[in-house]
Amino acid sequence: MASSPFRQTDNVKQRLFPPCVVASPCRIPHTAAGLRLAWRKNPSVSFVTGLAERTTSQRGERLTRLGVTAPPTLFLLAFFLVPALIVVLASFQFPGEFGGLAPLADPGDGREHGLTLENIQFFFSDFLFTEIFLRSFVVAAESTLICLAMAYPVAWLIAKSPKQHRDFLVLLVILPFASNFLIRVYAWMIILGPQAALARTLNGVLGAFGFEPVSLLFSPFAVLVGMVYVHLPFMILPLYTNLEKHDPLLLDAAQDLGANAWQRFWRVTWPLSLPGVFAGSALVFIPVLGMFAIPDILGGTRDMLIGNLIKDQFLGVRDWPFGATLSIVLTLCVLALAGLAAWAGKARRTHA
Amino acid sequence: MRRLPVWLKLAAAASFAFLYVPLVVVVAYSFNDSRLNAEWVGFTLDWYRVLFGDKEMQLAARNSLAIALVASLCATFFGTLAGLAIHRYHPRWLVLLVITPVAMPEILLGVSLLVFFIQVLHLTLGLVSVVLAHITFSIGFVAIVVRTRLAGMDESIFEAARDLGASPWQTFRLVTFPLILPAVVAGFLMAFTLSLDDFVITFFTAGVGVSTLPLQIYSMIKIAVTPEVNAISTLLMLLTLLLVVAASRMDKGFMKGGG
Numbered sequence: 001m002a003s004s005p006f007r008q009t010d011n012v013k014q015r016l017f018p019p020c021v022v023a024s025p026c027r028i029p030h031t032a033a034g035l036r037l038a039w040r041k042n043p044s045v046s047f048v049t050g051l052a053e054r055t056t057s058q059r060g061e062r063l064t065r066l067g068v069t070a071p072p073t074l075f076l077l078a079f080f081l082v083p084a085l086i087v088v089l090a091s092f093q094f095p096g097e098f099g100g101l102a103p104l105a106d107p108g109d110g111r112e113h114g115l116t117l118e119n120i121q122f123f124f125s126d127f128l129f130t131e132i133f134l135r136s137f138v139v140a141a142e143s144t145l146i147c148l149a150m151a152y153p154v155a156w157l158i159a160k161s162p163k164q165h166r167d168f169l170v171l172l173v174i175l176p177f178a179s180n181f182l183i184r185v186y187a188w189m190i191i192l193g194p195q196a197a198l199a200r201t202l203n204g205v206l207g208a209f210g211f212e213p214v215s216l217l218f219s220p221f222a223v224l225v226g227m228v229y230v231h232l233p234f235m236i237l238p239l240y241t242n243l244e245k246h247d248p249l250l251l252d253a254a255q256d257l258g259a260n261a262w263q264r265f266w267r268v269t270w271p272l273s274l275p276g277v278f279a280g281s282a283l284v285f286i287p288v289l290g291m292f293a294i295p296d297i298l299g300g301t302r303d304m305l306i307g308n309l310i311k312d313q314f315l316g317v318r319d320w321p322f323g324a325t326l327s328i329v330l331t332l333c334v335l336a337l338a339g340l341a342a343w344a345g346k347a348r349r350t351h352a
Numbered sequence: 353m354r355r356l357p358v359w360l361k362l363a364a365a366a367s368f369a370f371l372y373v374p375l376v377v378v379v380a381y382s383f384n385d386s387r388l389n390a391e392w393v394g395f396t397l398d399w400y401r402v403l404f405g406d407k408e409m410q411l412a413a414r415n416s417l418a419i420a421l422v423a424s425l426c427a428t429f430f431g432t433l434a435g436l437a438i439h440r441y442h443p444r445w446l447v448l449l450v451i452t453p454v455a456m457p458e459i460l461l462g463v464s465l466l467v468f469f470i471q472v473l474h475l476t477l478g479l480v481s482v483v484l485a486h487i488t489f490s491i492g493f494v495a496i497v498v499r500t501r502l503a504g505m506d507e508s509i510f511e512a513a514r515d516l517g518a519s520p521w522q523t524f525r526l527v528t529f530p531l532i533l534p535a536v537v538a539g540f541l542m543a544f545t546l547s548l549d550d551f552v553i554t555f556f557t558a559g560v561g562v563s564t565l566p567l568q569i570y571s572m573i574k575i576a577v578t579p580e581v582n583a584i585s586t587l588l589m590l591l592t593l594l595l596v597v598a599a600s601r602m603d604k605g606f607m608k609g610g611g
């Protein structure tokens with residue numbers, strides 16, 4: 001497209017000004033009579049240059065800008081920003097009598113109302129909540145590292161494959177992640193299930209050595225497998241996009257200078273791939289941190305993570321203000337992480 | 353071209369196997385003549401027969417398709433405008449508004465919409481709340497796909513149209529829109545798939561009145577697993593497969609821009 005802008009432009013001209021409007025190859029008629037004729041045939045197109053036209057077009061431009069920008073902005077303000085602010089407010093409110101939120105204004109019958117710092121105090125009153133947050137961070141870190149270890153070879157293989165195969169290989173990575181999230185989690189319920197081949201073989205071996213049988217499903221192990229499985233493509237794709245851009249000549253140069261395979265990787269490829277590593281890590285770490293469905297389906301009762309705690313506040317015990325507080329703490333964690341990832345990426349770029 | 357070491361190829365093959373074996377297992381057991389997803393007994397189509405006789409599942413499927421259609425059409429409208437606006441006017445706050453719902457954990461959006469719908473709009477949770485929630489999280493994906501397409505285009509085309517006296521609307525209708533149409537369709541298909549598949553946000557905004565396929569699958573997994581889940585999973589996989597292939601055919605940038 002960039003190679004033949006002129007032909008493109010010509011097509012555009014023809015579509016904008018059919019031959020009936022502009023007969024001559026020159027777009028703007030030279031004579032006053034011609035100008036008038038062209039204007040009569042198509043008054044919507046202004047052929048008059050100068051001040052008058054510029055002010056109309058500026059007004060049109062401003063209207064266009066408004067028309068293009070306003071609908072998505074208004075929608076997202078109403079359904080994303082306002083709800084987010086409501087949650088911030090809710091984290092300072094009392095719970096309602098039957099779930100929900102207590103009123104802000106005094107209802108006049110002695111019920112709790114107004115604003116409070118009780119929720120955040122409650123959060124720090126019991127170490128259990130902090131512990132769940134810490135556990136979630138550990139699970140997210142483990143998932144991220146395992147994803148990185150599994151994704152790097154795949155991303156590298158795709159980046160080094162012949163060009164005509166790459167799109168197909170990328171599609172192979174995307175396809176499983178296009179299938180429904182619950183189906184992918186459910187698949188591990190089958191594979192790790194107590195009656196499935198894997199658990200029976202493992203427990204057979206354990207039994208032969210006199211160990212107690214173990215349960216693969218409903219365990220921290222199952223949660224980790226599920227997390228890695230669901231988020232692996234999010235690590236592969238940014239890594240691949242990064243690795244694909246590396247200049248192979250750099251590796252040749254390193255080799256000529258006597259670097260062995262390991263040094264070529266560790267001193268050349270790895271530092272260059274760090275932006276991809278950071279991007280992929282953010283795409284795995286952040287969703288894992290808020291995940292509730294995987295611990296819910298694959299984990300046991302003691303494998304509760306932040307997501308499960310939040311879900312329980314809203315749909316279980318119906319303590320919305322505390323749930324809102326937990327959401328705010330999670331949001332702050334996510335913002336801090338996103339800032340860290342952006343800062344790390346920037347530091348790398350200015351460094352390089 | 354440098355040859356890849358064998359261990360690297362093996363590691364990559366292992367990762368691909370890790371990605372595909374679970375899905376193969378789900379599909380295979382949907383044809384298994386046993387209530388337990390434990391070992392292969394024999395071939396049967398019974399679970400598909402059970403599935404097609406399941407009234408609740410049919411209702412959930414109808415809900416899912418209706419929600420996905422309405423939500424993705426609206427998201428395509430808002431998302432295309434957002435992509436155009438971001439490309440032409442670079443408003444930083446709109447970028448934040450579009451990207452944040454995509455980037456943050458889904459549960460946060462689900463929870464905030466739940467509170468908003470009940471506490472502020474006093475809406476009874478149901479089809480409407482689910483559709484609104486789905487539009488909210490899909491806009492970003494459409495905007496990214498459209499924006500990626502616009503970024504790859506030659507600006508001089510639009511300037512040429514303007515220089516030739518085209519009004520903004522004419523420029524859009526005759527130049528911009530035909531050029532971004534593949535991305536718009538890809539964005540629509542993506543929004544449709546996302547809506548059809550969404551569990552977390554639907555879980556918080558659906559209430560008790562309305563069920564969708566993912567919600568139905570979730571309750572089956574939690575309460576009583578039968579291979580009927582495998583059967584509906586297989587059919588859903590087939591549908592998403594078609595949608596993804598269609599979307600990637602429409603717009604090459606979809607795969608990199610949308611991931």
